[in-house]
Amino acid sequence: MKTSRIQAPTGMHDILPDQQKGFQRIHKVCENAANFYGFGKIDTPILEQAEIFLKGVGASTDVIEKEMYILRTKGGDVLALRPEGTASVARAYIEHGMFNLPQPVKLWYWGPFFRHERPQAGRYRQFWQFGFEILGDQSPVIDAQVIQIFYGILKDLKFKNLIVEVNSIGCTHCRSYYKKLLSGYFRSRSVSLCSTCRKRLRENPLRILDCKEEKCQRIIRQAPQMMDHLCEECKKHFKEVLEFLDEIDLPYNLNPYLVRGLDYYSKTVFEIFSVPKSKEEESLEKKSALVGGGRYDTLIRRLGGRDVPGCGGAAGIERLAGFLQEGPEPQKNADQSSQIFIAQLGDMGKKKGLVLINKFKEEKIQVAESFSKDSLKTQLGRADKMGVRYCLILGQREALEGTVMIRDMKTGKQETVKMDKVVKEIERRLKK
Numbered sequence: 001m002k003t004s005r006i007q008a009p010t011g012m013h014d015i016l017p018d019q020q021k022g023f024q025r026i027h028k029v030c031e032n033a034a035n036f037y038g039f040g041k042i043d044t045p046i047l048e049q050a051e052i053f054l055k056g057v058g059a060s061t062d063v064i065e066k067e068m069y070i071l072r073t074k075g076g077d078v079l080a081l082r083p084e085g086t087a088s089v090a091r092a093y094i095e096h097g098m099f100n101l102p103q104p105v106k107l108w109y110w111g112p113f114f115r116h117e118r119p120q121a122g123r124y125r126q127f128w129q130f131g132f133e134i135l136g137d138q139s140p141v142i143d144a145q146v147i148q149i150f151y152g153i154l155k156d157l158k159f160k161n162l163i164v165e166v167n168s169i170g171c172t173h174c175r176s177y178y179k180k181l182l183s184g185y186f187r188s189r190s191v192s193l194c195s196t197c198r199k200r201l202r203e204n205p206l207r208i209l210d211c212k213e214e215k216c217q218r219i220i221r222q223a224p225q226m227m228d229h230l231c232e233e234c235k236k237h238f239k240e241v242l243e244f245l246d247e248i249d250l251p252y253n254l255n256p257y258l259v260r261g262l263d264y265y266s267k268t269v270f271e272i273f274s275v276p277k278s279k280e281e282e283s284l285e286k287k288s289a290l291v292g293g294g295r296y297d298t299l300i301r302r303l304g305g306r307d308v309p310g311c312g313g314a315a316g317i318e319r320l321a322g323f324l325q326e327g328p329e330p331q332k333n334a335d336q337s338s339q340i341f342i343a344q345l346g347d348m349g350k351k352k353g354l355v356l357i358n359k360f361k362e363e364k365i366q367v368a369e370s371f372s373k374d375s376l377k378t379q380l381g382r383a384d385k386m387g388v389r390y391c392l393i394l395g396q397r398e399a400l401e402g403t404v405m406i407r408d409m410k411t412g413k414q415e416t417v418k419m420d421k422v423v424k425e426i427e428r429r430l431k432k
């Protein structure tokens, strides 16, 4: 009798003790970032009602149409092994009435995900991801901050030659016009497209922009670009995201062909790559982003919730672990609650606020901020509730003069100091 070899299912793998070290290192860096930026951890079930992904991610996306594991329970429920994390987080946000909490709500997750993909290097059917999501804030500074968080995590893991690719895919209004334009363009050239793209032409012409086939690439290079057809509001949003990224010196490339495969995205989308350094790395890295994400302002509504905007991203842990460089173990941040709150006013203040947060992060000093609350009174009120010792106020004037106002929350005394001296000054005061 022939005995079949017992082994892990195709595309799924064990994480052996040697590999656990890399996973643990990544986890520690994520936890540090989550604590620093004030994200709470969420674990959602591995099984969800399939409907959540059908409605949220979109029924005609590859992830849902071709790759989702679906099962029917004995009770007749149709459940899916979660193929991604954002829709589950959005479901939890609605289910637990998180719109009643102070906004934005910041959540992070870590766990296994499942996609029935063709197994190949760097692509598994069970793989691990971590993700960071910010719900309830539509400001472009949030998009920049999400990118900054992932970029910072990769830096802390000693990844070099990082490049962020960004694009805007507009909102439902401007995208529907662009889709029509794109359909017309590709339809007149459909005989020259690959068979998958001919199918995409009927279902979602945007996905054609993703195609890596050389014959499609030639046509894609001449196609109309979303960037030229954004509505005023989306154009302004994207311009501001890029200005924030410039302010924090984060290197990025505009990639007009980046669309990401999920229906819930709107406005900003991004991916982060590590540029290959050697031939062996090249074949794998060239194809695969380490991180992907974007804004999803319609997701919560798609799932039956209110009109709540969101922005986030996810990273593939096996991919990161595969390229980890040997380095010193990251130290766990001391669990400290913030003594500092950064209050900012206006665009200039927000920009400088992002830079200042980075400076405190480098010195491992915990800070809290609230980019969404525009009035100073609201921000000071929040800082007071948190019981912080000092509030750093960055208004238009301070931003222009390169200064920061330090407000002692106990005494109410305020003092203006130079921006490049403020971290040292706070360190000195906290040591007292």
Ligand code: AMP
Residues within 6 Å of the ligand: 084, 115, 117, 122, 123, 124, 125, 126, 127, 128, 129, 288, 289, 290, 291, 292, 293, 314, 315, 316, 317, 318, 319
């Ligand atoms: P996505 O959820 O498709 O945006 O993917 C986010 C990140 O997860 C990617 O940049 C990859 O690093 C990782 N990832 C996605 N699919 C897989 C897979 N099948 N196997 C391993 N890693 C994956």
